[in-house]
Amino acid sequence: MDRGGRRVFAGLTFSVSAGTALIVTGPNGVGKSSLLRTLAGLVAPAEGDLNLEGASQPDMAVHEHAHYFGHQDALKPALTALENLTFWQSFSAPAPSPGFKSAVMKPVQALEFLGIGHTARLPAAYLSAGQRRRLSLARLLITPRPLWLMDEPTSALDTASEARLLDLMNNHLSGGGIIIAATHSPLNLSTIVRLHLETAPEPMAPLSQERDA
Amino acid sequence: MAIWDYANPTRFLRLVEIILPWLIAACAAAFAVGLYKSFFMAPEDYQQGDTVRIMFIHVPAAWLAMMCYSIMAISSLGTLVWKHPLADVSAKAAAPIGAALTFTCLVTGALWGKPMWGTYWVWDARLTSVLVLFIMYLGLMALWRTMEDPIKAGKAAAILTLVGALNLPIIKFSVDWWNTLHQPASVIRLDGPTIHPDMLVPLLVMALAFTLLFFVLHLMAMRNEVLRRRVRAMRMRAASVAAPATARATAQPAE
Amino acid sequence: MTGWVGSLFARELRIAVRVGGSGMIGVLFFLAVVSVIPFGVGPDLNLLARIGPAFLWIGALLATLLGLDRLFQADRDDGALDLLLMAGRPLELVVLVKCLAHWMATGLPLVVAAPVLAIFLNLSPTAIGAVTLTLLVGTPALTLIGAIGASLTVTLRRGGLLMAVLVIPLTIPILIFGVSAADAAVTDPVPFLTPFLILCALTLISAVVGPIASAMALRFSSD
Secondary structure: OEEOOEEOOOOOOOOOOOOOEEEEEOOOOOOHHHHHHHHOOOOOOOOOOOOOOOOOOOOOOHHHHEEEEOOOOOOOOOOEHHHHHHHHHHHOOOOOOOOOOOOOOOHHHHHHHOOOHHHOOOEHHHOOHHHHHHHHHHHHHHOOOOEEEEEOOOOOOOHHHHHHHHHHHHHHHHOOOEEEEEOOOOOOOOOEEEEEEEEOOOOOOOOOOOOOO | OOHHHOOHHHHHHHHHHHHHHHHHHHHHHHHHHHHHHHHHHOOOEOOOEHHHHHHHHHHHHHHHHHHHHHHHHHHHHHHHHHOOOOHHHHHHHHHHHHHHHHHHHHHHHHHHHHHHHOOOOOOOHHHHHHHHHHHHHHHHHHHHHHOOOHHHHHHHHHHHHHHHHHHHHHHHHHHHHHHHHHOOOOOOOOOOOOOOHHHHHHHHHHHHHHHHHHHHHHHHHHHHHHHHHHHHHHHHHHHOOOOOOOEEEEEEEOO | OOHHHHHHHHHHHHHHHHOOOHHHHHHHHHHHHHHHHHHHHOOOHHHHHHHHHHHHHHHHHHHHHHHHOHHHHHHHHOOHHHHHHHOOOOHHHHHHHHHHHHHHHHHHHHHHHHHHHHHHOOOOHHHHHHHHHHHHHHHHHHHHHHHHHHHHOOOOOOOHHHHHHHHHHHHHHHHHHHHHHHHHHHOOOOOOHHHHHHHHHHHHHHHHHHHHHHHHHHHHHOO
16 A cells, blocks of 8 residues: 555555454554554555455445544534534444444443543533543444554553553454554453564565464 | 556656657647748738737647647546546646646737737637636646645646536636627637638648647656656655565464 | 434534634625725725625635635544544535535625625615625535635645635636626616526536535545
């Protein structure tokens, strides 16, 4: 796949099965975020394709089954926390698939669950960075989508919130979901496959490994 | 840069090397004949005198300016639909030529207008349409210049070019409508079917010469653009030596 | 399935109303432009009555363009655009809904303000009605065409000026038929309905072309 006229990576093949987290690691600038953005359908790959097996609606693209949890919070400071969340709930199409069960929460429940229930009626502008992060995370709980794409999910979270996030991620996995996360810090998750991206000494040498967990 | 790894642009450059000398020769010959005919063979107009000879530049420039936009629109389809790597090079190379042609058309039109209409500029439907076309060419060039990544800029410009192509007939129609509303006095039709063969032949030769000139310039500009992108790709590669372009992947279970 | 359209519309409208009243700023700009005109052309009331519809239209065009550069950029800046693209909803419809909400917040106030400003320009009651009606029909087209420019320049930090340059040539037909219809209502020889219906047609065309082109540009912009 290409980024800004530069081939970021080539010949990358992997598969992740239900209930598994794929942890993408590697040095800065190697293309972890680009990989996630490609999976999210935001960047078109130069060649190759993405497949989701066992989806109930095969005509839906992979990214329509995915939540993208990136660096930006996608919150409107003028709207209250609840309004932000309710909008994403009704706007994002749910993507139910067999073999994936998740406890879908109501927006208020999700806020309570993440410990920011008291901010529901406050405009998002008044929230701290950690609170904004958690509000953004709540988005993943209210619309059921089996695939979570997470770019540095633990940034700007304190230890307690991080533990809660890991609980959530483990719940998601045990419900049959898939997580693909790019991170520097180790994540304590139940079933993990690692994908380590590193710069190749020989440019354009495709090296790939396939692994089913 | 991925698409430049393919052989296509290289083959294109080789093809240009072969074609270009012949095209230049043909263009020079056509201009020699055309200019000779239009200056020495074509009769003076009984009303306009020697001024009529401006038309031999003005009319072909206007025709070519419109053809240039059609080529850009086709190239834009090539960018968006067939994703051909040379399509947006072609569109980008054509825009400044189109701007130059519309500019020539406007300047010669003004020079002709001064003795004929007594003023350099008249809000005539045709002149106005050409002026709008000129602004659109400049806008497209500005869009290309402001966007850093040539691939992205190419796609954005392609969308704008196609919207413009849809819009140009509407603009032409509305300007005509506006014009008949505001000044019913009609302008002398010079390129109409009533033109005398003595004038028509030089005009057609000049049109041929302009077409050849367009293709010479277009191919040259495309070649420059291909080379410019190669330089850009080389620079990017040089910058990313520390972190080369390809990632290798290894996957193993974490237990 | 239509619930998301309503909530998107409500969200856009809420943001527009709560963030510093962008519609009000547009109206202020409109007022400023129109009140400068007599200083330029002189206070001759007959002249003002003749060119009034044209200046109201140009003022509305400029005010619309001024507010459009944030149409998609705000969503891009905070990452919401990525999520809008991923939500599994037809992007063309998303763009159309966003444009309609944007027009409600910024275009409609201009239409409402137009009759008041028309008094400054000595327009007759018929002309005031005609100008307001043409603006009501025509300004959505300005927003929809402007959306193309807004999505093309969404990645540029200071794309507002470039956007105006790209969009203005495309709005010429709307300006021509809008002003012609307004003029035709006052001066006799041309019927009002001909240019007015063409203006309606242009608005409908831009309601198709604008969202399609703009959605295409947005998809490329996330690259």
